[in-house]
Amino acid sequence: MRLIDQLANIPLFQGLAQKQYEDLAMILVDQVFQRGENIFNEDDEGVGFYLIISGRVKIFKLSLEGKEQILHIFGPGEPFGEVAVFTGKRFPANAEAMEESRVFFFPRKAFGELIRQDPSLALNMLAVLSHRLRRFSALIENLSLKEVPGRLAAHLLYLSEIKKGAIDLTLEISKNQLAGLLGTIPETLSRILARMGKEGLIKSSGRQIKLLDRKGLEELASGERRLA
Amino acid sequence: MRLIDQLANIPLFQGLAQKQYEDLAMILVDQVFQRGENIFNEDDEGVGFYLIISGRVKIFKLSLEGKEQILHIFGPGEPFGEVAVFTGKRFPANAEAMEESRVFFFPRKAFGELIRQDPSLALNMLAVLSHRLRRFSALIENLSLKEVPGRLAAHLLYLSEIKKGAIDLTLEISKNQLAGLLGTIPETLSRILARMGKEGLIKSSGRQIKLLDRKGLEELASGERRLA
Numbered sequence: 001m002r003l004i005d006q007l008a009n010i011p012l013f014q015g016l017a018q019k020q021y022e023d024l025a026m027i028l029v030d031q032v033f034q035r036g037e038n039i040f041n042e043d044d045e046g047v048g049f050y051l052i053i054s055g056r057v058k059i060f061k062l063s064l065e066g067k068e069q070i071l072h073i074f075g076p077g078e079p080f081g082e083v084a085v086f087t088g089k090r091f092p093a094n095a096e097a098m099e100e101s102r103v104f105f106f107p108r109k110a111f112g113e114l115i116r117q118d119p120s121l122a123l124n125m126l127a128v129l130s131h132r133l134r135r136f137s138a139l140i141e142n143l144s145l146k147e148v149p150g151r152l153a154a155h156l157l158y159l160s161e162i163k164k165g166a167i168d169l170t171l172e173i174s175k176n177q178l179a180g181l182l183g184t185i186p187e188t189l190s191r192i193l194a195r196m197g198k199e200g201l202i203k204s205s206g207r208q209i210k211l212l213d214r215k216g217l218e219e220l221a222s223g224e225r226r227l228a
Numbered sequence: 229m230r231l232i233d234q235l236a237n238i239p240l241f242q243g244l245a246q247k248q249y250e251d252l253a254m255i256l257v258d259q260v261f262q263r264g265e266n267i268f269n270e271d272d273e274g275v276g277f278y279l280i281i282s283g284r285v286k287i288f289k290l291s292l293e294g295k296e297q298i299l300h301i302f303g304p305g306e307p308f309g310e311v312a313v314f315t316g317k318r319f320p321a322n323a324e325a326m327e328e329s330r331v332f333f334f335p336r337k338a339f340g341e342l343i344r345q346d347p348s349l350a351l352n353m354l355a356v357l358s359h360r361l362r363r364f365s366a367l368i369e370n371l372s373l374k375e376v377p378g379r380l381a382a383h384l385l386y387l388s389e390i391k392k393g394a395i396d397l398t399l400e401i402s403k404n405q406l407a408g409l410l411g412t413i414p415e416t417l418s419r420i421l422a423r424m425g426k427e428g429l430i431k432s433s434g435r436q437i438k439l440l441d442r443k444g445l446e447e448l449a450s451g452e453r454r455l456a
Contacts, residue, residue, distance in 0.1 A: 086355035115347040115351070122343055122354065127310065129354065131311045133364065136361065143371040186305075190304075191303075
């Protein structure tokens with residue numbers, strides 16, 4: 001497959017113009033790492049980011065005792081190192097090929113220069129990521145709506161219980177933290193709170209939540225009831 | 229709250245430098261729309277994108293009979309219109325405030341100019357979106373691992389059945405399509421296939437899948453068994 005076709009297959013670069021693929025192909029370095037070969041180390045300068053064409057790469061940290069803690073395993077089509085590189089930071093962990101892996105390396109300087117010459121490249125990439133993020137949010141919402149409302153109801157009943165049955169509750173953690181705790185994202189948590197409000201179960205405003213229908217919340221928590 | 233603090237609270241702009249918030253604050257237009265007020269129409273030129281500070285905005289299409297089909301409802305912190313604007317396209321749908329809503333409007337031209345002057349703004353935004361996408365993928369993977377392996381096993385057994393019990397199967401749709409069908413993302417589907425291979429249930433290579441343990445797949449499909 002030609003370099004350009006390979007780039008067009010990578011989610012991060014979907015929908016770019018032909019000229020932009022050609023520009024990217026000009027600056028990338030096509031590399032092959034053998035199984036067990038080191039790609040970069042924690043605290044190395046982030047001189048560029050990587051895209052996996054084939055194979056698998058693990059991102060890991062080492063404990064003081066030298067024990068390996070795997071943070072991610074990335075496969076074909078996935079970028080790695082880009083968050084550090086885009087923000088101009090050092091790599092926060094090590095990367096090593098888990099099998100023979102072909103990767104494209106994009107030097108930070110050349111990539112930054114491309115964007116300076118052609119800001120629409122960055123805008124297109126932002127559009128792709130933003131669109132993907134939206135699809136992912138919708139999927140998380142779909143997946144979350146099965147279990148998260150029940151977990152949230154159980155959490156609210158628990159908060160009420162430790163406050164001796166109080167109806168007026170104040171969340172002691174941020175909605176971001178609560179979303180993480182419940183296994184969803186803040187956007188979906190907000191929508192679930194809004195739906196629970198619409199169904200007369202609670203009334204919420206910022207971190208204040210008033211329980212309006214304890215029985216309904218109990219049914220939600222036990223799985224007997226679902227949000228419409 | 230100051231404009232700059234409000235910008236710093238928006239996921240799309242998290243972690244930017246102070247100067248970048250100031251630059252963004254300089255180009256944005258602070259607008260309030262009343263309930264029911266139109267923000268843009270389908271086919272309008274994408275002259276800029278929006279961020280919701282408070283309120284709710286619905287994105288919808290109208291059928292030939294004038295029936296409204298809601299595509300999204302966005303709330304505080306969420307951008308809208310940015311995918312069209314970043315790719316230089318017209319708006320693909322209509323936007324209307326569902327309640328009194330405060331939004332920041334970012335003109336496309338001024339935003340493109342900012343990025344030309346300061347490519348690191350785009351790189352930082354790419355890093356934020358990329359990082360968020362990674363967190364979202366991990367969450368989807370977490371949520372998917374409960375049900376998707378079972379659904380995939382059921383799908384493979386079905387494919388085998390319509391091929392008269394064949395063991396060697398060829399997927400007739402792409403992995404992207406299959407992921408969508410199963411309610412997950414391609415990255416997670418790949419990892420599930422790899423895990424199923426590791427557990428000796430199947431052997432897969434591209435679109436070729438060989439069933440190795442029909443009983444195990446049946447247990448997975450029925451929920452009696454889970455992937456390790």
